[in-house]
Amino acid sequence: xxxxxxxxxxxxxxxxxxxxxxxxxxxxxxxxxxxxxxxxxxxxxxxxxxxxxxxxxxxxxxxxxxxxxxxxxxxxxxxxxxxxxxxxxxxxxxxxxxxxxxxxxxxxxxxxxxxxxxxxxxxxxxxxxxxxxxxxxxxxxxxxxxxxxxxxxxxxxxxxxxxxxxxxxxxxxxxxxxxxxxxxxxxxxxxxxxxxxxxxxxxxxxxxxxxxxxxxxxxxxxxxxxxxxxxxxxxxxxxxxxxxxxxxxxxxxxxxxxxxxxxxxxxxxxxxxxxxxxxxxxxxxxxxxxxxxxxxxxxxxxxxxxxxxxxxxxxxxxxxxxxxxxxxxxxxxxxxxxxxxxxxxxxxxxxxxxxxxxxxxxxxxxxxxxxxxxxxxxxxxxxxxxxxxxxxxxxxxxxxxxxxxxxxxxxxxxxxxxxxxxxxxxxxxxxxxxxxxxxxxxxxxxxxxxxxxxxxx
Amino acid sequence: xxxxxxxxxxxxxxxxxxxxxxxxxxxxxxxxxxxxxxxxxxxxxxxxxxxxxxxxxxxxxxxxxxxxxxxxxxxxxxxxxxxxxxxxxxxxxxxxxxxxxxxxxxxxxxxxxxxxxxxxxxxxxxxxxxxxxxxxxxxxxxxxxxxxxxxxxxxxxxxxxxxxxxxxxxxxxxxxxxxxxxxxxxxxxxxxxxxxxxxxxxxxxxxxxxxxxxxxxxxxxxxxxxxxxxxxxxxxxxxxxxxxxxxxxxxxxxxxxxxxxxxxxxxxxxxxxxxxxxxxxxxxxxxxxxxxxxxxxxxxxxxxxxxxxxxxxxxxxxxxxxxxxxxxxxxxxxxxxxxxxxxxxxxxxxxxxxxxxxxxxxxxxxxxxxxxxxxxxxxxxxxxxxxxxxxxxxxxxxxxxxxxxxxxxxxxxxxxxxxxxxxxxxxxxxxxxxxxxxxxxxxxxxxxxxxxxxxxx
Numbered sequence: 001x002x003x004x005x006x007x008x009x010x011x012x013x014x015x016x017x018x019x020x021x022x023x024x025x026x027x028x029x030x031x032x033x034x035x036x037x038x039x040x041x042x043x044x045x046x047x048x049x050x051x052x053x054x055x056x057x058x059x060x061x062x063x064x065x066x067x068x069x070x071x072x073x074x075x076x077x078x079x080x081x082x083x084x085x086x087x088x089x090x091x092x093x094x095x096x097x098x099x100x101x102x103x104x105x106x107x108x109x110x111x112x113x114x115x116x117x118x119x120x121x122x123x124x125x126x127x128x129x130x131x132x133x134x135x136x137x138x139x140x141x142x143x144x145x146x147x148x149x150x151x152x153x154x155x156x157x158x159x160x161x162x163x164x165x166x167x168x169x170x171x172x173x174x175x176x177x178x179x180x181x182x183x184x185x186x187x188x189x190x191x192x193x194x195x196x197x198x199x200x201x202x203x204x205x206x207x208x209x210x211x212x213x214x215x216x217x218x219x220x221x222x223x224x225x226x227x228x229x230x231x232x233x234x235x236x237x238x239x240x241x242x243x244x245x246x247x248x249x250x251x252x253x254x255x256x257x258x259x260x261x262x263x264x265x266x267x268x269x270x271x272x273x274x275x276x277x278x279x280x281x282x283x284x285x286x287x288x289x290x291x292x293x294x295x296x297x298x299x300x301x302x303x304x305x306x307x308x309x310x311x312x313x314x315x316x317x318x319x320x321x322x323x324x325x326x327x328x329x330x331x332x333x334x335x336x337x338x339x340x341x342x343x344x345x346x347x348x349x350x351x352x353x354x355x356x357x358x359x360x361x362x363x364x365x366x367x368x369x370x371x372x373x374x375x376x377x378x379x380x381x382x383x384x385x386x387x388x389x390x391x392x393x394x395x396x397x398x399x400x401x402x403x404x405x406x407x408x409x410x411x412x413x414x415x416x417x418x419x420x421x422x423x424x425x426x427x428x429x430x431x432x433x434x435x436x437x438x439x440x441x442x443x444x445x446x447x448x449x450x451x452x453x454x455x456x457x
Numbered sequence: 458x459x460x461x462x463x464x465x466x467x468x469x470x471x472x473x474x475x476x477x478x479x480x481x482x483x484x485x486x487x488x489x490x491x492x493x494x495x496x497x498x499x500x501x502x503x504x505x506x507x508x509x510x511x512x513x514x515x516x517x518x519x520x521x522x523x524x525x526x527x528x529x530x531x532x533x534x535x536x537x538x539x540x541x542x543x544x545x546x547x548x549x550x551x552x553x554x555x556x557x558x559x560x561x562x563x564x565x566x567x568x569x570x571x572x573x574x575x576x577x578x579x580x581x582x583x584x585x586x587x588x589x590x591x592x593x594x595x596x597x598x599x600x601x602x603x604x605x606x607x608x609x610x611x612x613x614x615x616x617x618x619x620x621x622x623x624x625x626x627x628x629x630x631x632x633x634x635x636x637x638x639x640x641x642x643x644x645x646x647x648x649x650x651x652x653x654x655x656x657x658x659x660x661x662x663x664x665x666x667x668x669x670x671x672x673x674x675x676x677x678x679x680x681x682x683x684x685x686x687x688x689x690x691x692x693x694x695x696x697x698x699x700x701x702x703x704x705x706x707x708x709x710x711x712x713x714x715x716x717x718x719x720x721x722x723x724x725x726x727x728x729x730x731x732x733x734x735x736x737x738x739x740x741x742x743x744x745x746x747x748x749x750x751x752x753x754x755x756x757x758x759x760x761x762x763x764x765x766x767x768x769x770x771x772x773x774x775x776x777x778x779x780x781x782x783x784x785x786x787x788x789x790x791x792x793x794x795x796x797x798x799x800x801x802x803x804x805x806x807x808x809x810x811x812x813x814x815x816x817x818x819x820x821x822x823x824x825x826x827x828x829x830x831x832x833x834x835x836x837x838x839x840x841x842x843x844x845x846x847x848x849x850x851x852x853x854x855x856x857x858x859x860x861x862x863x864x865x866x867x868x869x870x871x872x873x874x875x876x877x878x879x880x881x882x883x884x885x886x887x888x889x890x891x892x893x894x895x896x897x898x899x900x901x902x903x904x905x906x907x908x909x910x911x912x913x914x
Contacts, residue, residue: 198675199675201675201775203773203775210738210739211736211737211738212736212737212738213737215736216856216857217758217760217762217786217788217857218655218656218658218788218855218856218857218858219753219855219856219857220736220753220856221758221759221760221786221788221856222743222744222752222753222756222758222788222856223732223736223741223742223743223749223752223753224732224736224738224741224742224743225738225740225742226760226761228692228761228762228763228764228783229692229693229695229696229760229761231689232688232689232690232691232692232693232761232764233689233692233693234689235685235686235689235690235693236686236689236690236692236693236694237693238686239686275680275681279668279669279672279677279680279681280668280669280670281667281668281669281681281682281813281814282667282812282813282814282815283682283812283813284680284681284813285680285681285682285811285813286679286680286681287679292680295679295680296676296677296679296680299679301674301678301679302678303674303678303683303686303777304683304685304686304689304766304767304778305674305685305767305768305773305774305775305776305777305778306685306766306767306768306769306774306776306778307685307689307764307765307766307767307769307781308764308765308766308769309761309763309764309765310761310762310763310764310784311762311763311784312763312764312765312782312784315821316660316762316784316786316821316822317762317763317784318658318660318762318786318857319762319763320760320762321761321762321763324764325769326685327767327768327769327773327774329674329678329773329775331674331675331678331679354742355739355740356738356739356740356741356742357738357739358739364772364773365773398675398676399673399675399676399677399678399679400673400674400675400676400775401675
């Protein structure tokens with residue numbers, strides 16, 4: 001029996017006992033957004049700290065933040081040349097309301113069919129505990145061939161306000177060769193997944209100034225350009241009728257999708273019906289010539305995130321607004337330069353703006369797309385996943401960004417392995433959140449194989 | 458000497474003394490929007506009540522409202538068959554800030570050159586006192602050939618919240634044959650003016666619903682229609698490239714301007730430079746084929762009064778908004794039916810809306826245009842004005858509506874005579890408000906002639 005098989009056998013023999021710590025963590029109602037649960041946040045951080053201490057971690061430390069603590073832990077391999085794997089996770093969970101839609105207590109885990117139901121069962125206490133239980137199984141049966149560091153935060157569900165500063169202030173503490181972030185999930189239960197692409201972003205604002213103050217629309221309507229109408233006309237010209245972005249040069253650097261990528265994307269079995277149900281939109285809409293999944297992760301897009309002008313209260317006020325403004329963001333794909341895209345957008349908008357108003361276009365933020373198919377350890381992880389599931393790994397480009405991955409790449413110089421064992425229908429921010437238990441068990445076995453892939457097996 | 462000439466002579470002989478009451482009224486800082494001046498509001502109402510009582514009015518009454526009092530007064534003619542003239546006015550004024558831009562105390566009237574400077578000197582204490590001093594001159598020299606009623610409110614500068622209800626509740630008290638509203642002003646100092654047209658209005662709201670909640674623009678951008686973009690595209694299609702309104706049928710009932718009207722409008726000497734200075738817009742803009750003055754009063758228009766969608770705070774939030782909404786108003790000219798215009802707008806908007814969103818179009822308010830060239834007493838007033846100024850009267854269509862005129866027409870069945878002696882550069886809502894004193898003196902003489910035109914002269 002290989003070392004991996006020994007460790008997996010140990011886990012199988014002790015599965016019920018080892019699962020207990022997962023259930024215990026889920027029982028702590030660590031809702032980060034609710035001040036009433038501040039003590040539960042500390043309790044959850046301490047639970048994880050003592051769990052890792054019991055595993056023989058060399059250093060376990062809880063750092064205070066302005067909100068909820070960050071837990072750091074480190075376990076050194078016996079091999080002085082061992083690589084270091086940093087595992088990121090969060091121990092906070094979403095609120096549970098509406099509570100009356102839950103079929104069981106959100107903080108008393110309950111098995112029904114193949115699922116374990118509880119808040120946090122999937123997002124992401126289940127993922128964190130899978131990584132710990134896999135490590136425990138390795139430590140109980142053999143020597144650890146890599147150094148392990150844990151970085152567990154309690155603010156992910158509220159936007160991680162403390163994390164970026166913490167990472168920037170602790171780059172030595174967090175230095176590593178590989179990063180595992182198991183918060184990304186699988187595209188389906190028979191599809192172990194590695195997320196390898198995240199879109200970048202350019203976020204800017206357009207402001208249209210007309211009259212020096214709001215004007216009486218009766219006295220002046222018909223004689224001055226209305227900033228709200230001018231801005232609408234500008235926004236209306238940002239897309240072509242086929243749904244593509246009309247800004248000149250927007251697609252110039254976009255690498256065309258090759259056949260292999262299109263096949264990889266098509267292998268993801270999410271269908272349009274799921275998109276409709278999740279969004280609640282009456283119909284899907286997007287760039288012609290691409291599938292919804294291609295549009296989601298592999299094509300750049302432009303959205304208006306908000307706009308405002310004039311009177312928006314109850315009732316009626318008859319003004320020509322003095323100004324109108326819109327917040328606009330572009331999701332970018334590899335090779336697009338976010339600052340160049342802003343300059344192209346600004347140039348285009350100024351070129352179509354009439355001289356009856358004053359236009360300002362200014363940048364809020366710009367970040368490039370993220371391609372991590374070359375993240376360190378990717379091949380080891382892919383091999384481990386496909387070995388356990390006995391199927392090829394699905395490579396997925398996500399439409400959004402995972403800020404912690406971007407921050408870690410910048411501060412620590414390491415790209416993240418984005419994976420996980422949650423499923424799209426886990427209801428992670430909704431009532432009756434659940435974890436597909438067979439996927440969780442497989443996930444632990446895959447992580448055992450992954451950890452041990454760096455030693456002689 | 459005719460009775461008018463006798464009364465005018467009396468006024469000229471006593472001008473200095475009679476002007477004193479105007480200055481006394483202006484000294485009361487009756488700022489309706491400022492709670493600190495609540496006592497001054499009462500003081501101004503009482504000043505007017507006692508002034509009219511001193512003139513021998515039969516009934517003088519101050520009515521409490523939720524905000525500031527309404528003063529009603531009535532003086533009967535000796536002639537039992539006399540017609541009744543209701544004079545509308547307001548005794549409240551705008552705030553005075555920024556105070557440091559005033560060259561003299563806003564509540565201590567000061568003559569400089571041809572002007573009297575003070576807050577309310579023009580808007581509209583000067584107009585109210587002109588009507589009272591003219592009446593005083595008549596009463597001192599002859600018999601009053603008409604019954605006079607006064608309705609003076611203290612809430613005009615804050616939108617007259619109490620007035621409509623008061624009028625509806627007191628239609629017998631306010632019953633009359635003619636209404637004089639001297640709050641409308643002159644188009645220039647040598648151009649006595651009768652405003653004979655006010656535009657109507659249709660005010661509606663468009664709401665575009667897309668996803669069931671704000672979506673993450675990274676995950677979903679490119680796959681669902683963005684309500685803010687869809688609404689912008691709808692608004693962009695409400696006008697044609699020539700500046701005309703694109704709603705099908707919008708102009709069907711609009712009576713073309715005839716040559717006489719165009720000449721009357723062109724006689725108004727306001728030029729484009731004044732429009733630019735007042736609005737502060739970098740350029741004028743409007744329907745092709747019409748002058749700015751024609752567009753202002755005689756052509757229907759469509760404006761967006763405000764719009765909102767998604768995130769409009771500081772910084773950046775990356776969402777696809779669940780909905781977007783816009784408030785839209787159309788200014789209408791005679792013969793356009795405001796409810797029909799709403800139906801046409803709704804039909805047009807629904808016809809251009811995509812099926813990727815849900816659209817609602819709903820009416821806020823609808824009121825027809827107002828044409829008052831046939832208001833009772835119009836010929837008498839025109840004759841009096843042209844006699845004093847020795848020039849033909851300018852007939853003007855205003856772009857806005859004067860709500861009190863619409864309410865009085867509906868509740869009392871009488872159209873208003875809209876005139877006044879203020880000038881466009883009186884700075885009525887700004888620092889250094891002023892009254893052109895020679896115009897004010899002429900106005901008193903014109904009102905003397907007007908009052909006496911209903912008796913044998």
